[in-house]
Amino acid sequence: MSKDLNVSTGSEVVEIRPSRTEVIVKYRKEGKIREAASEKIISSIPLPDLVGILHDPPEEVVKAAGSLVYNSLVCVNIGVKRPGIIDKHWLYFPEEEFIFNRMSFPMNFSEHTTPGGRSSILVEVTHREAGVDPERIRDRVVEDLKKTGIITERDEIEVCDTSAFKYAYVIYDLDHRKNVGVIHDYLDGNGIIPVGRFGEWEYFNMDKAILSGRNAASSVSGA
Numbered sequence: 001m002s003k004d005l006n007v008s009t010g011s012e013v014v015e016i017r018p019s020r021t022e023v024i025v026k027y028r029k030e031g032k033i034r035e036a037a038s039e040k041i042i043s044s045i046p047l048p049d050l051v052g053i054l055h056d057p058p059e060e061v062v063k064a065a066g067s068l069v070y071n072s073l074v075c076v077n078i079g080v081k082r083p084g085i086i087d088k089h090w091l092y093f094p095e096e097e098f099i100f101n102r103m104s105f106p107m108n109f110s111e112h113t114t115p116g117g118r119s120s121i122l123v124e125v126t127h128r129e130a131g132v133d134p135e136r137i138r139d140r141v142v143e144d145l146k147k148t149g150i151i152t153e154r155d156e157i158e159v160c161d162t163s164a165f166k167y168a169y170v171i172y173d174l175d176h177r178k179n180v181g182v183i184h185d186y187l188d189g190n191g192i193i194p195v196g197r198f199g200e201w202e203y204f205n206m207d208k209a210i211l212s213g214r215n216a217a218s219s220v221s222g223a
């Protein structure tokens with residue numbers, strides 16, 4: 001990255017105000033509100049949050065953003081004091097009886113992910129509720145893992161922590177294209193280029209997310 005570039009890390013964008021000539025971005029850094037202005041901006045902020053911090057967006061844009069459908073996620077990261085609990089890399093669980101939909105086993109991807117003599121499990125629980133209790137999900141995950149036989153009552157769980165993600169999976173409902181189109185048209189007309197999985201609001205993996213950022217950078221630099 002160019003040493004002349006002014007990169008501001010640890011900054012939360014709190015308001016975006018498009019005007020006829022530039023886009024003004026207000027951001028919070030170290031407790032202080034600062035401002036930057038540019039002819040165009042590139043944003044990886046998830047569309048519902050982006051519209052939420054726009055200054056005075058049109059009603060139809062607010063409505064479209066409020067109608068976007070997505071799944072949230074709680075990950076439960078588990079360390080078990082027993083090596084080789086399973087030889088699989090990942091498993092899907094479509095059955096209603098289990099709270100999780102997928103899990104993977106980092107120790108089978110690389111021995112460097114897990115201390116010797118231990119096994120690791122990354123359990124994914126998708127949901128669409130606001131305010132779920134990760135602790136409750138964690139307890140239910142351990143219970144259901146025992147039901148599958150992957151761990152047993154005798155296993156010692158040394159690590160069991162949770163991480164919650166509000167935006168995890170874009171859902172393609174019947175109005176996906178229409179709603180995303182309304183938001184993108186407004187952003188496009190106001191100097192804001194949305195990028196990435198939740199800016200483009202598409203089911204991107206990392207390769208597409210990176211390409212999306214690269215395309216946006218090329219479009220503003222003219223490269």
Ligand SMILES: Cc1cc2nc3c(=O)[nH]c(=O)nc-3n(C[C@H](O)[C@H](O)[C@H](O)COP(=O)(O)OP(=O)(O)OC[C@H]3O[C@@H](n4cnc5c(N)ncnc54)[C@H](O)[C@@H]3O)c2cc1C
Binds near residue numbers: 014045169198207209
């Ligand atoms: C459970 C799960 C498993 C996955 N597995 C794979 C996989 O195996 N392989 C693969 O290729 N992809 C995988 N993906 C997809 C991959 O994680 C995404 O495609 C990728 O992370 C999207 O990158 P992004 O930069 O678009 O978005 P993000 O990584 O979400 O980045 C958005 C950025 O915007 C920042 N931001 C948001 N709001 C603000 C604000 N107000 N101010 C400042 N900054 C803000 C956030 O902090 C964040 O850094 C998986 C996704 C999930 C949910």
